[in-house]
Each structure stands twice: as C-alpha cells, then as structure tokens.
Amino acid sequence: MKVHFEIECTPEEARAFFGLPDLAPVHDAYVDKMKSMMVDGLTPADFEKVARSWMPGFADGFEQWRQLMLSAIPKTPQ
Template sequence: MKMTMDVECTPEEARRVMGLPDLTPIHDAYLEKMRKLVEDGITPDTMESMMRAWAPMGDTGMAMWRQLMDRMTGSMSKS
C-alpha cells in the first residue's frame, strides 16, 4: 500500500516541526554586512577575502570560485 500526504505550511512552520534552529539573526547580520559592503563600495580585494572565507578546501576552493566567476562573466583569463 502506498500513501501520500500533502501538508500545507509555511517555511517557518516546517522548520519548527522538523526541529531546525532559527537562523534569522545570523541571516540578518549577514545581509547587513553585505549591505554595508555595497554602500562602502566593494573592491576586488574585499570580494577575494570574502570568497576565501567561504571557500572550502583553501586554494582549490578559490580556483573553483574563480572558474565559476570567469564563466559567468565570459572571461577567458587564466591565473
């Protein structure tokens, strides 16, 4: 026997039912930091330092990000 159940709920309700933590304060802090960076004028150095902080596996992760950005911008630069 196969049974299907559809549950209609908001993402907040689903998060609570599954017992997941509320990351709203972290998300808000991240957005505020990004907003400040944009207002202050984001530089390539700032962007690189953010990517280094986010990138898994250090330089390998950075190479992956660089490749992704090159593809998105159509750049054929090799570094």
C-alpha cells in the same frame, strides 16, 4: 501500497516541526553586512582576505599582485 500526505504549513512551522534552527537573525546580519559592503565598498584588507581564500599558496607573489590590483582602483579625492 502508496501513501501520500499533503501538509499545509509555513516554512517557520516546518522548521519548528523538524527541530531545525531559525536562521533569520543570521540571514539579517549577513544581508546588513552585504549592504554595507555595497555602500562602503571593499577595503584593501577585505580584498586581501578574499584573494587569500581564493588562491591559497599564492602568498609568495601576493604583495606584488595586490599592489597591481590596488593601482588599478581609481583614487577618490578626499
């Protein structure tokens, strides 16, 4: 025997029905952070955090590698 149910509801209604959390505030905060990074660019501290998370165990030569990468970024006049 096969039984099929067709339920029409919005994603918000489905989340509420299944007891899942509403992640809209988290999504909005993430989008705002991404927008600010696109406008302001990555700071050297942000770049270091990303590089360390991508390459664990690379800490010994990381400073030399970081200097090499930072030297490749064009300097903007202030």
